[in-house]
Amino acid sequence: MTPLLSVLLVLVGGLFAGLVGSLTGLGGGLVIVPLLTLLLHMPVQQAVGVSLLGVIATSVGAAPRFVGTGLSNVRLALFLQVAASSGALLGALVAHKVPDRSLFLIFGLVMLYSAVMSFIPSKHDAMGAPTESRLAARLRLASHYRSGEAWIDYKVQGVAPAFAVMVGAGLLSAMLGIGSGVFKVLAMDKLMRLPFRVSTATSNFMIGITAATSAGYYLSHGEVPPLVAAPVILGVLGGAYLGAHWVHHLPTPVLRRVFAAVLCFVAVDMLLKGFGV
Amino acid sequence: MSLRLEEQRRLVTQWILRLSIGLAVFAILVGLTLFLARGAVYFPRTPSGRIDQILAYVWHEALDLRPSAFLDVGILVILFTPLARLASGVVANVRARDWLYVGIGALVIALVITGLFTGQAGS
Numbered sequence: 001m002t003p004l005l006s007v008l009l010v011l012v013g014g015l016f017a018g019l020v021g022s023l024t025g026l027g028g029g030l031v032i033v034p035l036l037t038l039l040l041h042m043p044v045q046q047a048v049g050v051s052l053l054g055v056i057a058t059s060v061g062a063a064p065r066f067v068g069t070g071l072s073n074v075r076l077a078l079f080l081q082v083a084a085s086s087g088a089l090l091g092a093l094v095a096h097k098v099p100d101r102s103l104f105l106i107f108g109l110v111m112l113y114s115a116v117m118s119f120i121p122s123k124h125d126a127m128g129a130p131t132e133s134r135l136a137a138r139l140r141l142a143s144h145y146r147s148g149e150a151w152i153d154y155k156v157q158g159v160a161p162a163f164a165v166m167v168g169a170g171l172l173s174a175m176l177g178i179g180s181g182v183f184k185v186l187a188m189d190k191l192m193r194l195p196f197r198v199s200t201a202t203s204n205f206m207i208g209i210t211a212a213t214s215a216g217y218y219l220s221h222g223e224v225p226p227l228v229a230a231p232v233i234l235g236v237l238g239g240a241y242l243g244a245h246w247v248h249h250l251p252t253p254v255l256r257r258v259f260a261a262v263l264c265f266v267a268v269d270m271l272l273k274g275f276g277v
Numbered sequence: 278m279s280l281r282l283e284e285q286r287r288l289v290t291q292w293i294l295r296l297s298i299g300l301a302v303f304a305i306l307v308g309l310t311l312f313l314a315r316g317a318v319y320f321p322r323t324p325s326g327r328i329d330q331i332l333a334y335v336w337h338e339a340l341d342l343r344p345s346a347f348l349d350v351g352i353l354v355i356l357f358t359p360l361a362r363l364a365s366g367v368v369a370n371v372r373a374r375d376w377l378y379v380g381i382g383a384l385v386i387a388l389v390i391t392g393l394f395t396g397q398a399g400s
Binding site: 003007053056057059067075078079085086089139209211214217220221222224229233 | 287290291294295297298301302305306308309312313323324325326327328331345348349351352355356357358359360362363366377378381382384385388389391392393394395
């Protein structure tokens with residue numbers, strides 16, 4: 001493959017990753033890592049390093065479309081990020097002491113179940129939880145978002161369990177080298193009962209911070225080749241901008257189906273790794 | 278937070294994001310153009326070491342106007358944008374005297390910096 005073709009391929013792959021990543025709040029690493037390892041035969045560590053930069057670019061590229069719309073709940077993101085980043089730092093310390101395969105199996109099954117459930121529309125898709133928990137009230141997490149010309153108020157529940165899931169998500173992402181956008185969206189959607197668009201946009205904000213926490217490791221170890229990372233970033237920025245634009249126009253059931261389809265893919269991938277395939 | 282402070286916060290966030298995206302896109306486009314213009318035979322070195330060493334390396338590259346500096350600058354701008362956004366949020370909360378979220382924001386920044394500079398966290 002010629003260098004020009006490689007650059008173009010990575011650019012287009014980045015564009016697709018940014019589009020899917022910003023639509024679902026998952027980051028797009030699911031697209032970038034296979035693209036780099038399977039098509040460009042890059043070592044996995046380098047592919048993960050480049051992918052993390054792609055995840056940050058997804059978060060940054062989509063963010064301008066979310067600012068001022070209320071879709072990204074910054075207070076909620078900051079609070080949960082304390083758990084996610086702590087988990088990521090802790091995970092690095094215990095990375096080699098926990099059997100990976102059993103973790104893959106457990107979480108693969110949980111995600112498969114969540115994927116099936118995600119195909120079913122929720123009552124809180126647009127309006128959020130009907131009541132607010134005491135902790136959510138103390139942290140002032142209830143907010144509102146713009147939908148067309150109207151502003152829709154929503155409440156928040158299940159803060160403590162979601163916080164615990166974030167610690168686990170950070171821990172796992174550090175130990176297994178996976179993105180944690182999936183767990184973030186699921187915790188906000190299923191436990192906190194946020195409107196689905198708010199879940200994906202808030203996750204989009206958080207994944208950039210989590211990826212920045214860990215990207216330093218890969219950069220320090222020379223695992224981010226600039227000639228690959230740069231076109232990935234360029235493509236992802238374009239895709240993320242488009243995806244964030246479409247989030248405002250696509251119906252929530254369509255967004256939910258895209259999310260569930262990606263979730264199925266991740267769950268099967270995790271289960272296969274768990275079975276050693 | 279008052280409406281005026283909220284609006285200022287929105288504008289500052291937009292400004293940080295647009296500046297970062299613009300700078301990264303410009304730097305990467307220049308770097309890639311130079312790479313392709315030279316027949317795609319020049320392969321820039323992959324930087325490594327502590328983050329502060331990488332920053333110093335890229336700074337020297339930039340002073341020498343080496344083409345690879347453009348690609349590295351684009352990557353570093355994207356890497357540090359979430360941190361800049363967090364820092365601006367903390368400043369906005371200080372102005373709004375929202376001490377709870379000043380504390381939470383500062384804690385998140387400390388965690389990110391710990392991961393970024395010690396290179397201990399995973400993905």
